[in-house]
Amino acid sequence: MNEPSRATRALAIISLIVAVLAAFALCFAYWLTSSTQVLGGLLALALFAAGAGLTLWGRGYMQHEIVEGEREPLASSEEEWNELARDIQTGADTIGRRRFLVGALCAFAGALGIAGISFLRSLVPHVPTKVLWHTPWKHGVRLVKLDGSPIKADELPVDSFAVVFPEGHIDNLSGATNLVRVKEDLLDLPPEQKSWAVKGIVAYSRICTHAGCPVAQYEDSKHVFSCPCHQSVFNVLNGAVPIGGPATRPLPQLPLGVDSAGYLIATSDFKSPVGPGFWSIK
Amino acid sequence: MKKSPLIARLARKFDQEVGYARTLRKEVVRKIFPDHWTFLFGEIALYSFVILVVTGIFLSLLFSPGSEPVIYHGSYAPLDGVPMSQAYRSLLHISFDVRGGLLLRQIHHWAADLFVAAIVLHIVRLFFTGAYRAPRQTNWLIGVTLLILAVTNGFFGYSIGGDLLSGTGLRIAYAVVLSCPLIGPWLAFLVFGGPPPNPMLLPRIYSLHIFLVPAVIALFLTLHLGILWRQKHTNYPGPRRNDSTIVGSRLWPNYAIKSIAMFLFVSAVLVALGAFAQINPVWIFGPYFGPAVSAGSQPDWYLGWAEGAVRLLPRLNIHIFGHQIPQPFYAGFLLSIIAFAWLYFWPAIGARLLRDKGTHHVLYLPREHPWLCALGMAVLAFFFVLLLGGGDDVIAVLFNSRVLHVRYLFRILLVALPVAAAAATYGFLRLRGGK
Numbered sequence: 178m179n180e181p182s183r184a185t186r187a188l189a190i191i192s193l194i195v196a197v198l199a200a201f202a203l204c205f206a207y208w209l210t211s212s213t214q215v216l217g218g219l220l221a222l223a224l225f226a227a228g229a230g231l232t233l234w235g236r237g238y239m240q241h242e243i244v245e246g247e248r249e250p251l252a253s254s255e256e257e258w259n260e261l262a263r264d265i266q267t268g269a270d271t272i273g274r275r276r277f278l279v280g281a282l283c284a285f286a287g288a289l290g291i292a293g294i295s296f297l298r299s300l301v302p303h304v305p306t307k308v309l310w311h312t313p314w315k316h317g318v319r320l321v322k323l324d325g326s327p328i329k330a331d332e333l334p335v336d337s338f339a340v341v342f343p344e345g346h347i348d349n350l351s352g353a354t355n356l357v358r359v360k361e362d363l364l365d366l367p368p369e370q371k372s373w374a375v376k377g378i379v380a381y382s383r384i385c386t387h388a389g390c391p392v393a394q395y396e397d398s399k400h401v402f403s404c405p406c407h408q409s410v411f412n413v414l415n416g417a418v419p420i421g422g423p424a425t426r427p428l429p430q431l432p433l434g435v436d437s438a439g440y441l442i443a444t445s446d447f448k449s450p451v452g453p454g455f456w457s458i459k
Numbered sequence: 460m461k462k463s464p465l466i467a468r469l470a471r472k473f474d475q476e477v478g479y480a481r482t483l484r485k486e487v488v489r490k491i492f493p494d495h496w497t498f499l500f501g502e503i504a505l506y507s508f509v510i511l512v513v514t515g516i517f518l519s520l521l522f523s524p525g526s527e528p529v530i531y532h533g534s535y536a537p538l539d540g541v542p543m544s545q546a547y548r549s550l551l552h553i554s555f556d557v558r559g560g561l562l563l564r565q566i567h568h569w570a571a572d573l574f575v576a577a578i579v580l581h582i583v584r585l586f587f588t589g590a591y592r593a594p595r596q597t598n599w600l601i602g603v604t605l606l607i608l609a610v611t612n613g614f615f616g617y618s619i620g621g622d623l624l625s626g627t628g629l630r631i632a633y634a635v636v637l638s639c640p641l642i643g644p645w646l647a648f649l650v651f652g653g654p655p656p657n658p659m660l661l662p663r664i665y666s667l668h669i670f671l672v673p674a675v676i677a678l679f680l681t682l683h684l685g686i687l688w689r690q691k692h693t694n695y696p697g698p699r700r701n702d703s704t705i706v707g708s709r710l711w712p713n714y715a716i717k718s719i720a721m722f723l724f725v726s727a728v729l730v731a732l733g734a735f736a737q738i739n740p741v742w743i744f745g746p747y748f749g750p751a752v753s754a755g756s757q758p759d760w761y762l763g764w765a766e767g768a769v770r771l772l773p774r775l776n777i778h779i780f781g782h783q784i785p786q787p788f789y790a791g792f793l794l795s796i797i798a799f800a801w802l803y804f805w806p807a808i809g810a811r812l813l814r815d816k817g818t819h820h821v822l823y824l825p826r827e828h829p830w831l832c833a834l835g836m837a838v839l840a841f842f843f844v845l846l847l848g849g850g851d852d853v854i855a856v857l858f859n860s861r862v863l864h865v866r867y868l869f870r871i872l873l874v875a876l877p878v879a880a881a882a883a884t885y886g887f888l889r890l891r892g893g894k
């Protein structure tokens with residue numbers, strides 16, 4: 178045993194006493210306060226003091242002895258290995274018609290494995306392609322705001338921006354849609370999408386085609402949507418074609434119409450899947 | 460004669476049942492551990508895991524991952540009357556109404572961050588000193604697997620809370636899995652149960668987080684330590700250190716005391732962080748609501764590089780056989796696969812580059828192999844730039860500049876910094892007397 182210096186010994190003893198006291202204090206503190214700082218502070222103090230006390234004790238009393246040991250070889254000797262192989266072979270030789278047995282067991286394990294993998298299908302509630310290509314939008318469904326109110330085409334001022342949902346599906350993310358009204362003559366939609374706008378009102382999926390964040394920002398001076406996640410930018414005027422950021426696919430456009438009461442409706446579902454891209458999208 | 464203490468009598472009794480004295484003496488009591496501070500990273504990782512398990516059990520007894528919508532009426536006034544998922548309500552309950560709940564939650568989160576950090580530093584140390592060489596290749600592979608498991612479970616952990624931040628993270632993760640060629644949609648639906656949010660999602664991830672992944676981690680950790688025990692530690696080069704010796708201090712009592720103290724210090728630091736350093740304040744983010752988004756949302760640090768890759772790597776409109784390869788695939792999925800494949804194959808690649816397949820128990824010093832170290836530094840620099848790039852919007856706000864400008868800067872750095880780091884490392888190590 179080493180003789181520690183007085184200072185080391187004193188410090189070690191003080192640390193250990195602090196550790197004990199802090200631990201005791203914690204027992205009481207728990208019943209007196211719910212403060213995260215008090216409870217955590219006491220616990221941290223107790224642990225730290227115990228660690229320090231132990232370290233000082235070790236430094237002071239214990240010899241710091243560097244020892245040298247042998248490394249035995251890790252690998253088995255050639256002889257041991259051969260004995261093992263021989264025993265396994267001898268055992269195997271006593272199994273008659275080994276080929277058939279091994280074959281049968283392999284086939285069994287393989288078939289059971291495939292059966293097991295089949296059960297994974299139960300974890301997939303819906304066929305992906307059925308879900309991914311559809312949203313609650315269809316012909317005649319009204320556009321409603323978050324509070325459920327429908328929208329008259331004439332009520333929307335130019336340059337206004339609104340988030341709309343299919344009526345009756347307000348909590349449905351795949352149906353979330355951005356609605357914008359611009360001056361009608363500014364619109365430059367692809368030919369097959371020309372008829373999807375009503376009086377300069379265009380609607381695009383709110384789900385970013387890059388990684389699925391909501392495309393939350395609209396800059397009316399530039400007529401662009403931008404996505405807060407990775408800053409993809411989409412041009413509202415020409416069919417939401419991406420003009421910046423990592424997205425490569427336009428936001429799907431919702432074909433709009435007006436019902437007999439003058440409210441905005443969809444005339445069909447989106448023609449392409451909303452949200453991030455996947456293999457079967459052309 | 461003085462009676463021996465109870466514990467000694469019990470131990471003797473058990474020895475009469477199984478007979479362990481010889482093994483225990485040789486393999487534990489007299490076992491030799493080398494002393495070097497760089498050997499501590501693995502130990503810190505191990506102790507973080509212990510703390511994760513302890514705090515995790517406590518939290519799992521209180522948390523409910525349901526996604527049924529409820530209205531909040533707890534003691535956190537700003538969210539009173541707000542609709543939210545059961546999961547988020549139970550998170551608020553743990554944070555505000557359970558005594559010590561917030562403390563344990565924050566310790567758990569800090570421990571997860573430290574766990575991954577310690578594993579990364581451990582792997583970096585092994586890389587720069589050649590500890591991946593024979594006979595330790597298998598243990599290296601297990602270690603890389605543990606890193607993947609730790610990162611995965613960390614992500615699962617902060618994703619089950621039903622808060623806005625993690626909800627956004629889940630959607631991005633879903634997009635990355637969905638983008639995988641051919642099997643993407645089925646794979647994404649298998650893991651996530653459909654596009655997030657959906658009623659299956661949180662309970663499923665919760666089950667993986669508290670049961671499956673930790674069990675696999677525990678299994679591989681046991682294997683890792685078992686192999687380490689059998690092979691013994693490596694030694695840094697020095698007097699009397701060669702491939703048939705091991706030099707250090709004995710487990711009993713020197714190393715045991717040091718290691719227990721280390722455990723106490725790691726716990727103390729994590730508890731202090733949990734008490735005084737706020738982490739993941741979910742009540743500020745608010746409950747997840749699909750159409751909203753939190754701008755500037757960041758993943759935990761160990762996934763920052765993936766987020767950075769999704770931001771920094773340019774968009775490429777790739778089509779093969781009339782099928783789309785979305786950007787999240789090559790930026791998220793492919794990059795991770797390449798990164799981990801590189802790590803998995805490193806023992807084989809390293810042996811080739813070193814032209815040395817032999818068994819080594821003595822490490823090399825970085826300066827003995829400047830080229831390898833330059834390569835390692837380049838890879839680290841690459842991931843470091845990606846990590847920073849994951850916060851390019853935050854950095855832009857910080858320096859009052861435009862996100863796109865910051866992004867271009869990072870794209871340049873992504874190429875330039877690895878080259879510079881490699882050159883600097885090589886030059887520095889040559890000066891220090893390499894070959």
Ligand code: FES
Pocket residue numbers: 385386387388389390404405406407408409422423424
């Ligand atoms: S999710 Fe919109 S840019 Fe990435």
